[in-house]
Amino acid sequence: TADFDTFTQPAPAKAWAAARDGLVAVKADGLARGKGVIVCSGVKESDAAIEAMLVENRFGKSGATVVVEERLEGPELSLLGVTDGTEVIALAPARDFKRAHDGDVGPNTGGMGAYSPPLAVGESVVRDVVSTVLIPAVKELAAGGHEFRGVLYAGVMLTKDGVRTLEFNARFGDPEAQVVLPRLETDFVALALASAKGSLASFPPLRWTDRPCVGIVVASGHYPDEAGMQIGFPIRGLAEMPRGVLIFHAGTRFEPGRGLVTDGGRVVTSVALGDTVAQARETALSGARQVRFEGAFYRTDIAEEAVTA
Incomplete structure (x- = not known):
């Protein structure tokens, strides 16, 4: 993940962001329906984002605690993995577009569109995300007594220093699933049943259409x-x-x-x-x-x- 810290007071949060020239992402710690992230390009923007959450209470209780993290650069990637608590089978990768308007400008949204497969994302990248992000997350949940079976969504960024995790969802991503599932030729009900029964290790390779x-x-x-x-x-x-x-x-x-x-x-x-x-x-x-x-x-x-x- 990116370097980060959590705050409940605006002054230390602003200081942390200013030490990084305001090149940060300010995130509401609670649920905000995909809209609780403000990506900042300078101190003026980071100050305003922190004020909006911790002073103006724009996100209510969801923004009472904020996560301020270093801003990462690189293309984003969404990968959905079906897990039975031990094994993880990756679905086809997708890329979504969070900003509201053309040219990736405007406020962050829950996603204004997506496509699959994304440009320059091959099997090696998918294997890397599965081995360094999804499987460790599933193992950590199990180790803590919280075995998870179902769909685990990883939102990552492909930086010059490698894969960095932005977010997890314990569900299908939206709108990513809407461009991934139409490409799936394997019976999804059979895949879901294998996930629930803990038998993904013997599940045959998924079949996909080549059509984007x-x-x-x-x-x-x-x-x-x-x-x-x-x-x-x-x-x-x-x-x-x-x-x-x-x-x-x-x-x-x-x-x-x-x-x-x-x-x-x-x-x-x-x-x-x-x-x-x-x-x-x-x-x-x-x-x-x-x-x-x-x-x-x-x-x-x-x-x-x-x-x-």
């Missing part, structure tokens, strides 16, 4: 600023999706007499497979364009790195 998959989130206006967001807007276009588009619902609800309306920040994800990343991207974008509600927005550069490289 891209997912693009359509979000409510002002997301992730919950104070600025409005919900309850009718959603149009879902019945008129282009061929090949999968729509995953997130922030939606059904209202009698009105149909589906928005009910959260990330409303739906438009997902598509393709013979190439470019083809999958264009199909997913065509689905995102078709989703219409007041204030809707989405990133247009998801997976673009794999097309222009």
Whole structure:
């Protein structure tokens, strides 16, 4: 992991960040639905982030304690591992895009889109993450009397000094799972059953399609600023999706007499497979364009790195 410390008071937190020229990430220690991280580029930004959490209580009790850690540089990678408490079988890798707007600018979100497989991530990288991150985590849980069976998500950064862990989730990552599971040809129910029964050691190798998959989130206006967001807007276009588009619902609800309306920040994800990343991207974008509600927005550069490289 990155160098870090935890704080409940703003002054020592600001001093720790200032000693690193403000090149830090400030994280709410509690659950913040994927939005409790502020990545800072200088002392002014780190001071403001610490003030927001420890003084202004922007994240309530979740931000009463903050983790301030050194800012890491490099491409991010998400890897989901299915474990039976001993063995770990990695699913296909993915890369998600946390910033709200094109060009990786704007506030951090729960994820504005993802694609799989990510650029320049081969089997050796996956094996490295499994052996240095996922398996040690599973062993440590078991050693502490907390055997874990299920899906363990590792969010890592590929730095010049090697793999560094950013986060864990004891569940599928969102939107990563939405671009990983459509590529899986093995029966997932059989895999889940083997995880539950503790028999992953004898489970056959997973089968995957070679076709890449891209997912693009359509979000409510002002997301992730919950104070600025409005919900309850009718959603149009879902019945008129282009061929090949999968729509995953997130922030939606059904209202009698009105149909589906928005009910959260990330409303739906438009997902598509393709013979190439470019083809999958264009199909997913065509689905995102078709989703219409007041204030809707989405990133247009998801997976673009794999097309222009």
